Amino acid sequence: MKKIRVLVTDDHSIVREGLKQFLNSQPDMEVIGEAGDGAEALEKIKGLHPDVVLLDITMPNITGLEVANLVRDTVPKTRIVIFSMHGKESCVRELLSSGVLGYVLKASPSSDILKAIRMAHRGEYFLSSKLKAEVIQKYVKGQGSAPSISGYDLLTEREQQVFRLVAQGHSTGKIADLLFISPKTVEKHRTSLMKKLDIHDRFELLKYAIKVGVVDPELWSD
Known part of the structure; x- marks a missing residue:
C-alpha cells in the first residue's frame, strides 16, 4: 500500500516530535520531513513534494497563510491541513479560500488529524466539529x-x-x-x-x- 507522505510543521519541536511518532504509527502514513518555521516549511515542500502538509499558522519568518498561498501557486498537488490552536472564523475562511483543505484545532481528538490528512489526500474537505459549526452555520447560513x-x-x-x-x-x-x-x-x-x-x-x-x-x-x- 502506498503511504501518504506527510510534512509536519510547527515552531515547537516537542509538538513536531509527538506528531511524527503518532503519524508514523499509522499503516498508511509516513512523515518525510519536518520544519520549525515558515521559510523552512516552504523550502521542504518545494524539495520533497509531500502529499499533505500539516501546517501551523503562527510560525516565524513566514506565516501559515503565506505558506498556503505560495504552495497553492507553486506546488498545487500538495494538500494542506492546518493544525492550530487558533480558530477565529475570519482566519479559517481566509485559509480555506487560499486552497487549504483541512483545518484541525489542537484541542481536537487525535482522530481528527488522521481523518483530515486522509480526506485532504483524496482532495476532500475537513473541519473540526467546532469550526464547522462556527464557520458553516454562522457564515454560510447566517449571513446574506x-x-x-x-x-x-x-x-x-x-x-x-x-x-x-x-x-x-x-x-x-x-x-x-x-x-x-x-x-x-x-x-x-x-x-x-x-x-x-x-x-x-x-x-x-x-x-x-x-x-x-x-x-x-x-x-x-x-
Whole structure:
C-alpha cells in the first residue's frame, strides 16, 4: 500500500516530535520531513513534494497563510491541513479560500488529524466539529440572502453535475472518474460554471451550494 507522505510543521519541536511518532504509527502514513518555521516549511515542500502538509499558522519568518498561498501557486498537488490552536472564523475562511483543505484545532481528538490528512489526500474537505459549526452555520447560513436559483438553473446539466461534486469536496481526478470524462474537461466545466455564477474560489462555491440546497453542510466534515 502506498503511504501518504506527510510534512509536519510547527515552531515547537516537542509538538513536531509527538506528531511524527503518532503519524508514523499509522499503516498508511509516513512523515518525510519536518520544519520549525515558515521559510523552512516552504523550502521542504518545494524539495520533497509531500502529499499533505500539516501546517501551523503562527510560525516565524513566514506565516501559515503565506505558506498556503505560495504552495497553492507553486506546488498545487500538495494538500494542506492546518493544525492550530487558533480558530477565529475570519482566519479559517481566509485559509480555506487560499486552497487549504483541512483545518484541525489542537484541542481536537487525535482522530481528527488522521481523518483530515486522509480526506485532504483524496482532495476532500475537513473541519473540526467546532469550526464547522462556527464557520458553516454562522457564515454560510447566517449571513446574506440566498442567491437566486436562476443562476444555478442557467448551468448545463453537466455543469450542475460538476458543481455538485466539487461542492462535495471531490478532486478533479475523482470527478473525472465518476463522470467518465477527462480531468481537462472537468476543469473546463468548472471554469465555465464559476464564471456563470460569479464565483471565484472553492469556498464561495461551497457557500453557494449550501444556500441553494445542492449540498448538505453535514457532508463537509464527515
